[in-house]
Amino acid sequence: MSVLELVWIGADDPRMTLVHALRHEALFAPFGIARDDGWDDAGDDRRHLISLRDGELVGYACLLLTAEGNGHVRQVSVRPDLQRTGIGRALMLEVEAEAVRLRLPLLWLDARHTAESFYHRLGYSTRSGMFPSGRTGIPHVRMEKRPGR
């Protein structure tokens, strides 16, 4: 049976090259958006979580520590052929566990409307109407959760 590993890595970890490819494949390629690896991944305020199955990168999430002391979750991505197999949930549960360890009072994210139900199932509440966001311009909603509750 294959085991899913969850590992927090630094921005200088060589596996970030694979993260760039996965983020593009999961988040932007379906919209015909050209690959652009110019994300600002460095900095003490951002943490990178990868999931590995049989040693292969299959998922990613970024936890950004905000100036207000909260956690902003970004770029949650699962390899397209493995979506809906529990990897996204595992990533989000580990992000939440990290938020509890860091005593962050709030986690928030801008969710694509297509993923809103995914986050609802994890206990996130919608806090805004829809707005276009990011590189795709597709509708998003602001969602939030108090970690550990």
Ligand SMILES: CC(C)(COP(=O)(O)OP(=O)(O)OC[C@H]1O[C@@H](n2cnc3c(N)ncnc32)[C@H](O)[C@@H]1OP(=O)(O)O)[C@@H](O)C(=O)NCCC(=O)NCCS
């Ligand atoms: C959205 C995404 C991160 C979810 O990860 P995943 O591994 O596919 O989701 P999981 O298999 O862990 O699903 C957990 C639960 O949410 C449900 N779910 C997953 N994606 C869903 C979606 N888009 N809409 C509604 N429900 C969804 C699953 O059916 C499952 O339900 P259950 O509690 O009844 O078992 C992943 O599908 C993905 O990378 N999508 C493309 C990129 C994207 O939209 N990222 C989010 C940007 S805000």
